[in-house]
Amino acid sequence: MDEQGKVLEGGENRLLNAAAFMIHSAIHQARPDVMAAAHSHSLYGRAFCTLGKKLDTITQDSCAFHDDHVLYESFNGIVLAEAEGQNIAKCLGNKKAALLINHGMLTVGQSVEEAVFWFLSMEKCCHAQLLADAAGKTVKITEEDARYTYKAVGSPMAGYFSAKPLFDVIHKETGGDYLQ
Helix, strand or coil, X not given: CCCCCCCCCCCCCCCCCHHHHXXXXXXXXXXXXXXXXXXXXXXXXXXXXXXXXXXXXXXXXXXXXXXXXXXXXXXXXXXXCHHHHHXXXXXXXXXXXXXXXXXXXXXXXXXXXXHHHHHHHHHHHHHHHHHHHHHCXXXXXXXXXXXXXXXXXXXXXXXXXXXXXXXXXXXXXXXXXXXX
């Protein structure tokens, strides 16, 4: 599709998800470095987004999001206005992920693999934190250790590399049919 939301390929019967378009279009316009954005209303992401806070750095996996995600605190219903998509993109800034309060998660990447991996990983981090917080007081990773670990697990290449086996399995299981 083009920047105005006109479907260019995929057949005449393809429908535009207007809310998704408003978010994704604004992000791609604001972030030329972003090849892909992943957004959904996953179970643990949605539950965590009702808390109105960012992820704590409590696991090695959560270090990938240390100082690299934001909380979008404005919920105005379904994103059907161009300005709302632009506000989400502005809040995201140069970060890899956003927790959209009362809504869901959003991740971006320099490759499809990276964006998908960050989304799956953030969903697992939300799940882990919900469980840990329900059990009691969590022990946070120190700032120094979180920054050190982020360098190893939070880069675009780390996201791509971590997703590659998942994409290889999909390719093998489908014989590449998903590319059509």
